[in-house]
Amino acid sequence: MENKIAYLQMIQFVINRLSNNSFLMKGWAITLVAGTFVLSAKDANKSYIALAYFPSIMFWALDAYFVSQERLFRSLYDRARLQELDKIDFSMDVASFKNWQNSWSSGFLSLTLLIYYGSISLAILLVAILL
Numbered sequence: 766m767e768n769k770i771a772y773l774q775m776i777q778f779v780i781n782r783l784s785n786n787s788f789l790m791k792g793w794a795i796t797l798v799a800g801t802f803v804l805s806a807k808d809a810n811k812s813y814i815a816l817a818y819f820p821s822i823m824f825w826a827l828d829a830y831f832v833s834q835e836r837l838f839r840s841l842y843d844r845a846r847l848q849e850l851d852k853i854d855f856s857m858d859v860a861s862f863k864n865w866q867n868s869w870s871s872g873f874l875s876l877t878l879l880i881y882y883g884s885i886s887l888a889i890l891l892v893a894i895l896l
Contacts (some may be wrong), residue, residue, distance in 0.1 A: 773845055784835055794825070797820035801813050801816050817889045817892075818886065821885045822882075828882070831872075
């Protein structure tokens with residue numbers, strides 16, 4: 766039983782790291798978009814506002830990758846917790862869990878990322894219109 770708990774903790778550690786990376790992506794996206802807003806206001810140059818879309822979309826794509834990887838490891842965790850101890854192979858291979866739900870595209874279109882990065886994109890558009 767101790768081996769199963771250690772295995773589940775290993776998987777949980779990976780899930781926590783991926784979740785933390787996703788959190789960091791959100792912070793960096795806001796920071797860089799706000800920085801481009803400051804540059805555009807300082808120099809009164811509207812082209813900087815268009816540049817704000819680049820980090821927003823790039824971090825959205827990278828965040829979607831971390832979300833998809835987290836979903837894969839959550840699937841591995843679910844399988845491991847339900848398996849009997851003698852059937853656990855202690856593998857960290859998640860290839861067998863790849864499907865639409867755990868894909869990068871699904872992560873990109875997930876509700877939380879759509880709301881977060883959609884709001885950022887909307888804010889960029891509103892700032893562009895106001896300037």
